[in-house]
Amino acid sequence: MNKISIGFIGYGNMAQAMAKGLIKENVVSPQNIYACARHYDKLVHNAKQLGVVACESAADVVRAADMVIIAVKPYQIEEVVGALAHALIGKIVVSVAAGYTFDKYEKLLPKEVHHISTSPNTPIEVGAGILICENRHNLSEEEYRIFCQIFEPIALIEEADTSQLSIAGTICGCTPAYTAMYMEALADAAVKHGLTRQAAYRMVAQMIYGTGKLYLETETHPGIMKDRVCSPNGTTIKGVASLERDGFRGAVISAIDAAESKE
Numbered sequence: 001m002n003k004i005s006i007g008f009i010g011y012g013n014m015a016q017a018m019a020k021g022l023i024k025e026n027v028v029s030p031q032n033i034y035a036c037a038r039h040y041d042k043l044v045h046n047a048k049q050l051g052v053v054a055c056e057s058a059a060d061v062v063r064a065a066d067m068v069i070i071a072v073k074p075y076q077i078e079e080v081v082g083a084l085a086h087a088l089i090g091k092i093v094v095s096v097a098a099g100y101t102f103d104k105y106e107k108l109l110p111k112e113v114h115h116i117s118t119s120p121n122t123p124i125e126v127g128a129g130i131l132i133c134e135n136r137h138n139l140s141e142e143e144y145r146i147f148c149q150i151f152e153p154i155a156l157i158e159e160a161d162t163s164q165l166s167i168a169g170t171i172c173g174c175t176p177a178y179t180a181m182y183m184e185a186l187a188d189a190a191v192k193h194g195l196t197r198q199a200a201y202r203m204v205a206q207m208i209y210g211t212g213k214l215y216l217e218t219e220t221h222p223g224i225m226k227d228r229v230c231s232p233n234g235t236t237i238k239g240v241a242s243l244e245r246d247g248f249r250g251a252v253i254s255a256i257d258a259a260e261s262k263e
């Protein structure tokens with residue numbers, strides 16, 4: 001895998017997070033990663049951080065790369081990718097642009113271009129991301145195998161129907177912000193009760209990581225995980241009752257509703 005070359009068209013927050021994850025997990029070496037952006041000076045500065053190759057144009061990226069990752073904003077795709085359409089034939093094209101699905105690419109690109117639409121989240125930077133993939137794509141079996149080999153070391157790959165991409169993207173892409181708010185709130189409470197801020201953040205982060213890992217490794221129902229730490233008349237169940245009184249679950253569901261309403 002170390003020999004495959006990856007090109008990023010657009011080298012902003014998400015592309016850099018993906019590049020960091022791929023390099024950190026030794027999936028691709030930095031000299032096999034090519035990137036372009038609108039502002040070349042800024043690109044050169046960002047590329048230097050990881051040692052990836054800064055290209056002057058998207059056409060240069062496409063020439064150099066076996067796999068081309070489209071990482072510009074969705075409204076920029078027609079302008080940027082449309083101009084390269086024929087050059088993408090023979091490449092594995094991976095889009096991370098939110099809402100730019102298989103059908104939209106089929107209208108934009110020649111039939112011979114093999115592409116898949118995905119939605120990653122920022123923890124991909126540390127090899128613990130989620131990559132939602134539209135289950136409609138036209139990669140060959142071999143190309144899809146390569147795609148999985150590249151991304152499995154840095155993300156959980158989850159396929160979703162086109163109609164589910166939006167909610168899956170919200171659940172995976174927006175909730176790092178909500179979880180960070182939960183981390184802050186827990187740390188505020190911990191500091192209020194005497195812990196240092198740094199110790200509180202370390203404990204909270206490991207608790208969230210560990211709870212997720214416990215589910216992934218054992219598939220224990222979340223209700224059972226909760227029940228296991230709630231002893232009769234104990235302290236935890238008092239906190240659970242307090243969260244219920246304050247509408248914790250309802251507040252979480254409303255936050256997802258708000259994100260999905262896209263207003």
Ligand SMILES: NC(=O)c1ccc[n+]([C@@H]2O[C@H](COP(=O)([O-])OP(=O)(O)OC[C@H]3O[C@@H](n4cnc5c(N)ncnc54)[C@H](OP(=O)(O)O)[C@@H]3O)[C@@H](O)[C@H]2O)c1
Nearest residue numbers: 010011012013014037038039071072073074096097098120
């Ligand atoms: N951030 C997330 O959590 C997240 C999650 C899921 C999906 N996504 C998707 O990832 C994509 C990128 O998002 P982002 O947050 O990384 O945005 P971003 O930080 O604004 O990055 C956009 C990149 O596109 C470049 N660009 C703009 N016009 C270009 C052009 N004509 N040619 C080449 N490059 C050009 C920008 O260059 P300059 O900086 O020089 O202008 C920048 O490097 C979006 O489609 C978004 O839907 C993001």
